[in-house]
Amino acid sequence: MAYFDIKVSVWQRIEIPEEVDPQTVIEYFRQHTGTGNIDEIGIDSSTYETIHDSEEELQPEDNGGESTVEVYDDNKQLIWNNKPQ
Secondary structure, three states, X not given: OXXXXXXXXXXXXXXXXXXXXXXXXXXHHXXXXXXXXXXXXXXXXXXXXXXXXXXXXXXHHHHOOOOOEEEXXXXXXXXXXXXXX
């Protein structure tokens, strides 16, 4: 079966435990670009809620010039994408 994939952006929510000061979270993100080691400040990054109504399709310019739509044939071979030439 042929198919296509579409890259999207979606917000996720992670609760800040009462024992963690929100200012600590702000300082963490001033020094880091993602949640990779957020466990070190007492937040379990695996306990997130996806906010489904925030989903938006991405365009190549939103994705560093890489494709955001890819079409595959019956053999799961990429046959087209929308990456700018």
